[in-house]
Amino acid sequence: MAATTTSTFAGLLTETITREKVFAPFERALAKFHDSTQEWPNEEPYGKGRTFGIRTKDAHSTGTVAEGGGTPTLRQPTILQANIDAVQLVASCGWSEFFLTAAQGQGTIGADGLTDHIDMTVRNAMQMINRLSLGHGTGRLAVVESTVTAYAFVARVPESVLQLRVGMTIDDYTADTGGTKQGATATITDIDLDTRTVTTGTSQTYTAGHSIVQALTSSTSTYGVAPSGLRAWADNGTLTSTIAGLTRSSDTGVNANVISVPAGVTPYSEKLMRKAINRIFFACGMEPDEAWTNKGIISEHLNHLVGDRIFMLTPGDNVPKYKIGHDERQIGFQNGGNFIPYRVDPDYPAREITFIKKSMFRRHQLRPLNWIGDASGVDGVAQAVLMQQPASGGGYDLNKVAILLAMVNYGNRMPKSMCRVTGIADEELGGDSV
Numbered sequence: 548m549a550a551t552t553t554s555t556f557a558g559l560l561t562e563t564i565t566r567e568k569v570f571a572p573f574e575r576a577l578a579k580f581h582d583s584t585q586e587w588p589n590e591e592p593y594g595k596g597r598t599f600g601i602r603t604k605d606a607h608s609t610g611t612v613a614e615g616g617g618t619p620t621l622r623q624p625t626i627l628q629a630n631i632d633a634v635q636l637v638a639s640c641g642w643s644e645f646f647l648t649a650a651q652g653q654g655t656i657g658a659d660g661l662t663d664h665i666d667m668t669v670r671n672a673m674q675m676i677n678r679l680s681l682g683h684g685t686g687r688l689a690v691v692e693s694t695v696t697a698y699a700f701v702a703r704v705p706e707s708v709l710q711l712r713v714g715m716t717i718d719d720y721t722a723d724t725g726g727t728k729q730g731a732t733a734t735i736t737d738i739d740l741d742t743r744t745v746t747t748g749t750s751q752t753y754t755a756g757h758s759i760v761q762a763l764t765s766s767t768s769t770y771g772v773a774p775s776g777l778r779a780w781a782d783n784g785t786l787t788s789t790i791a792g793l794t795r796s797s798d799t800g801v802n803a804n805v806i807s808v809p810a811g812v813t814p815y816s817e818k819l820m821r822k823a824i825n826r827i828f829f830a831c832g833m834e835p836d837e838a839w840t841n842k843g844i845i846s847e848h849l850n851h852l853v854g855d856r857i858f859m860l861t862p863g864d865n866v867p868k869y870k871i872g873h874d875e876r877q878i879g880f881q882n883g884g885n886f887i888p889y890r891v892d893p894d895y896p897a898r899e900i901t902f903i904k905k906s907m908f909r910r911h912q913l914r915p916l917n918w919i920g921d922a923s924g925v926d927g928v929a930q931a932v933l934m935q936q937p938a939s940g941g942g943y944d945l946n947k948v949a950i951l952l953a954m955v956n957y958g959n960r961m962p963k964s965m966c967r968v969t970g971i972a973d974e975e976l977g978g979d980s981v
Contacts, residue, residue, distance in 0.1 A: 576670050578677035579892040580777065580839060584957065587910040592956065596632035597911050599958060601793075603627055603800025627798050629791035633913040633954040634774045636679065638672035640664045641936065641948040665931050665949070672916060672951045675761075678710045678894050680957065681839075683786040684779035685723050686769040689759040692743070699746040700753035704977045705896035705969065708738050708745055709841065716762040717747070720770055723758045724787075728770075732762045743978075774956040777839060780908075781805070781901045781967040791958065803962040804830055808970030812898065812979050815847035815971050817880075823902050823966040824882050831963040835902035838880070838887055841895040843976030848889070849873055850974075897976035904964035913954035927952060 553560060590597050606622040642650075642660060650660025658666075678688065688710040692703035702708045711717070715735050720726040733747035745759075762768040779787055783802040784795040793801045804826045806819070813819065827835055858867035879888040887902065917927025920934060936946040959965070972979040 578673045581677040581680045587908045589910045592911045596630045598630045600626040631911045631956045631958045636953045638951040640668040644945040680776045682776040684775045686760045686773040687758040691753045691757045694755045696752040698750045702743045705898040718762045718768040720758045732765045780959040781965040804966035806968045812972040823968050826966045833964045838902045839890050840900035843973040846975045898973045901967040907961045907964045909958040911956045916953035919952050
């Protein structure tokens with residue numbers, strides 16, 4: 548005779564589910580640069596947008612005059628008129644009526660289905676806005692490094708894979724601007740940070756130099772619809788040829804300071820950072836008060852100093868404690884009497900650091916990120932509004948949808964008050980040998 552086991556009489560047994568209030572995060576949920584933009588003055592771009600002036604030169608009607616001589620010829624200063632309009636940033640989620648009823652209480656492993664999706668959508672929307680607030684205004688998230696026909700491609704530095712996410716749908720465009728879509732919309736299934744390999748569920752040809760952007764549907768994407776972020780303003784034509792309606796090649800006063808390594812990469816050094824700070828001073832007489840970068844450059848900063856480490860003995864100690872590590876809030880550059888903190892955003896590209904003057908930035912926001920609904924008003928509402936989904940053949944489906952919407956862009960009154968340093972050897976995120 549055989550004893551009853553879990554396999555011979557499995558039909559009697561039930562499955563015990565562990566219910567979790569909060570799931571462990573599986574991706575970055577930080578939006579540090581976007582959070583910092585909320586401190587900038589807001590100038591709403593009503594009507595045809597917000598027009599503002601960028602001074603590019605003074606009159607300089609000055610000079611020495613001999614006895615009885617005349618005054619200098621009258622000249623005029625030059626101001627460029629820039630124009631910024633808001634960009635719509637959208638996130639959505641939806642449920643069937645059946646799911647909303649079933650995914651409650653003991654019907655779910657974690658929070659109820661409604662709360663889970665609302666929290667996820669807000670998180671994803673904040674991540675999207677943060678990526679775009681750092682971007683250069685084209686919607687590009689990554690660049691294909693080498694041509695391959697496969698389910699995966701390698702992303703080129705400096706953007707690398709830092710702005711991509713598992714589960715994101717992407718499109719491949721032949722150029723950063725003015726290009727065409729190549730292949731089909733694909734969904735990211737895996738990202739390898741060490742090899743910069745992006746695996747998708749679709750095998751197709753990915754061509755070197757092509758731009759990867761986020762897809763909204765199988766036929767539409769964010770390509771060419773993006774706000775002018777930090778890298779857009781901290782540029783001299785390398786990333787984008789126009790900004791705020793101005794052409795960088797002819798309106799050179801709108802160009803920021805950019806220090807680029809001619810070939811390859813250069814080690815991080817105090818000399819290089821000091822050069823960037825001084826470049827701003829000589830361009831516009833200002834000094835930066837903040838710098839934005841990623842953790843790879845922070846690691847290079849620490850490696851640059853590790854040889855000078857000293858372990859202190861406090862009263863009562865017989866041997867040093869040998870604690871290592873750092874306080875990220877205290878990392879920065881001391882320039883004269885001013886401390887310039889290094890601010891870290893994990894969405895910022897590798898091999899770069901950008902020094903900025905915060906007071907020169909403006910936020911051009913028509914409405915903050917909020918939920919929209921039939922009677923929610925122009926600014927939306929803080930709580931999700933569940934709307935019935937229309938049916939394709941008329942009437943309504945038994946589905947509910949909720950939509951988040953923001954209308955925002957970013958401006959800068961003096962691009963010369965910034966300096967972006969590129970090509971810094973970055974072992975951690977760029978794979979460089981330092």
